[in-house]
Amino acid sequence: MEFFAQLFINGLSIGFLYALSALGFVMIFKSSSVLNFAHGELLALGAFFFLILSVWAKLPIVLCFLVTLVGCFALGFIIERLFLRPLIGEALIEVIMLTVGLSAMFKGLMLLIFGGNLHNYPDFLPEALSIQWGAISVPSVYVSSFIIGLIFLGVFGFFFKYSSHGIYMRSVADHQPAALSLGVNVRRVFALSWAIAAVVCAMSGIVLGIINGINVHQLSTMGLKVFPVVILGGLDSIGGAILGGIIIGLLENFTGGYISTSLREVVPYIVLVLILLVKPYGLFGSEEIERV
Amino acid sequence: MRKLRFRPCGNFKEYYEQELTIFETDFGRMWMWIGLFLLLFVVPFVGSPYTLYVLNNIAIAAIAAIGLNILIGYTGQISLGHGAFFGVGAYSAAILATKAGFPFWLSVILAGAVTAIVGMIFGIPSLRLKHLYLTIATLAGQFIIEYVLVHWESLTGGAEGIILPEPTIFGLNVSADRAFSWVVFFSFAVMCWMAVNLARSRYGRAFVAIRDNDRAAEGMGIPLFRYKLLSFGISSFYAGFAGGLWAYYTVSITPEPFTLFLSIEYIAMIIIGGLGSISGSVFGAVFIIMLNEILSQATQYIMNLGAFAGIALTVAPLREFVFGLAIVLFLIFEPRGLAEVWRIIRSSFRLWPFAY
Structure with missing residues (x-):
């Protein structure tokens, strides 16, 4: 029973991380229906940005955090401006392939600069955050990631629901020509969505880095694991992404604990194929019925 | 017999047959025969072992790239699992050769057939899914196949892999670079011929119709699912065939090369070469394999220079970056790839001294 509970807690916290890292992905998909295959690399970029500031430049942690956020916001803008803007209006295939190319490019670049080793952040989380409950323990990183996740979810919920930019983004996602004709600046919305996505990715990247250490390969695998999560939840639903993340996290941990450790890595993808066959729009995704 | 004539300035086609011909002028046909002659009877004799090694790799990669181009370029179904299918081909050839004792040629062809079946299984999601979702399904296929290759140890030998017997055809041992290059070049020529002719058959036109507008294609009476599945099958057959050849060529295979990165490499080939063009796939294969060779040579050269001795350059990340x-650059600046560049160069020669 204790084993089960520990697996459950681990699965829950890892699942929450998946959900957190899926947010940036859903963000881009929601506004421009681009599948971002460079997602893992965005996570890694944010994490390394923070690493440079905190370990190499030795700035205070809060300042590092803020600078990373601003820097990644700018980075997202630049990525959109340089690489995605020229392809507006092209076929979706080409945009998807572009993100595949971007992912290879960024990954190679980061491997060249930082190498494939594991890097670590200095310890800065207060121990008081960790929860000890009988034999079950929840380390402080998980608690803090949970808190950060909740804050972000709340902020984004409000952003999409009430702010004018959030409403523009939803309108573009809903029907691009209609949004254009009503005077929404679609280009700015795309740029903004990439910028925000980069910020969210940086946040998740930092949290992941605190937990597992930062490693380019690991983070880019993490980026691909976003796909089962978002497909399960429904591609364009933030709530779905969270639930999907938690389900996938639990599933992974239970498979790892009870069946075999090696199967753990591949279980999400098996689930992914099954969902695609049975219910391609996921749990909460908007169903566009088109039978061809 | 028609006379040798140059291509006229302008479009004087009167029949659909003229639109469908592969060679618009007899010069094109002549160059094809000359090229084939050079490839089969001159290059294997004059090439050094290293040149032949590179050319063999190019030809094998080109076969697989043609397969992927049929799927992505002609049918418009993105697949991120081509590297894994290549691996399935390599493993099926190895297993057929070692466990079942099949001869070389039969096991390579059967490897193609096995891969075609596996590819069709992963193509089944295309029944309900459009490209976006399908891409994700093939990504899942990539990971599942990788997992199976590593963990089905009784069949695939796990991480240790399989060592293949030496390939023989009609009792002749063809394992050396030179002898194997005939096998590879010949299969390359046959596969090219098949693909070019497939593209202008009813199947090829149906694929293009599906790519351009699947609803219209369905409306014109093309059974979408069957044709999409067929496209997956053909594309995987090419991948499997190439994988089988590669397995015999490298002698010992492990699951390591068949990662997502290999799939991306093939996608890079067809984007750089040109989507929806058979010659483009060949250009792309030449470009990527040459780039690979140049990068590894360059890193070796730089490592040997005294000034850079402290810097440990590794090829893999550099390759990935390049x-x-x-x-990215090709998608932004020349989305139709090298095939289009080649066409522009040819037509500017033809039209000289005029601009168009």
Whole structure:
């Protein structure tokens, strides 16, 4: 029973991380229906940005955090401006392939600069955050990631629901020509969505880095694991992404604990194929019925 | 017999047959025969072992790239699992050769057939899914196949892999670079011929119709699912065939090369070469394999220079970076790839001294 509970807690916290890292992905998909295959690399970029500031430049942690956020916001803008803007209006295939190319490019670049080793952040989380409950323990990183996740979810919920930019983004996602004709600046919305996505990715990247250490390969695998999560939840639903993340996290941990450790890595993808066959729009995704 | 004539300035086609011909002028046909002659009877004799090694790799990669181009370029179904299918081909050839004792040629062809079946299984999601979702399904296929290759140890030998017997055809041992290059070049020529002719058959036109507008294609009476599945099958057959050849060529295979990165490499090939063009796939294969060779030579050269001795340069990340950069640059600046560049160069020669 204790084993089960520990697996459950681990699965829950890892699942929450998946959900957190899926947010940036859903963000881009929601506004421009681009599948971002460079997602893992965005996570890694944010994490390394923070690493440079905190370990190499030795700035205070809060300042590092803020600078990373601003820097990644700018980075997202630049990525959109340089690489995605020229392809507006092209076929979706080409945009998807572009993100595949971007992912290879960024990954190679980061491997060249930082190498494939594991890097670590200095310890800065207060121990008081960790929860000890009988034999079950929840380390402080998980608690803090949970808190950060909740804050972000709340902020984004409000952003999409009430702010004018959030409403523009939803309108573009809903029907691009209609949004254009009503005077929404679609280009700015795309740029903004990439910028925000980069910020969210940086946040998740930092949290992941605190937990597992930062490693380019690991983070880019993490980026691909976003796909089962978002497909399960429904591609364009933030709530779905969270639930999907938690389900996938639990599933992974239970498979790892009870069946075999090696199967753990591949279980999400098996689930992914099954969902695609049975219910391609996921749990909460908007169903566009088109039978061809 | 028609006379040798140059291509006229302008479009004087009167029949659909003229639109469908492969060679618009007899010069084109002549160059094809000359090229084939050079490839089969001159290159294997004059090439050094290293040149032949590179050319063999190019030809094998080109076969697989043609397969992927049929799927992505002609049918418009993105697949991120081509590297894994290549691996399935390599493993099926190895297993058929070692466990069942099949001869070389039969096991390579059967490897193609096995891969075609596996590819069709992963193509089944295309029944309900459009490209976006399908891409994700093939990504899942990539990971599942990788897992199976590593963990089905009784069949695949796990991480240790399989060592293949030496390939023989009609009792002749063809394992050396030179002898194997005939096998590879010949299969390359046959596969090219098949693909070019497939593209202008009813199947090829149906694929293009599906790519351009699947609803219209369905409306014109093309059974979408069957044709999409067929496209997956053909594309995987090419991948499997190439994988089988590669397995015999490298002698010992492990699951390591068949990662997502290999799939991306093939995507890079067809984007750089040109989507929806058979010659483009060949150009792309030449470009990527040459780039690979140049990069590894260059890093070796730089490592040996005294000034850079402290810097440990490794090829893999550099390759990844350059491939990614190449994909991005081609997509932004020349989305139709090298095939289009080649066409522009040819037509500017033809039209000289006029601009168009």
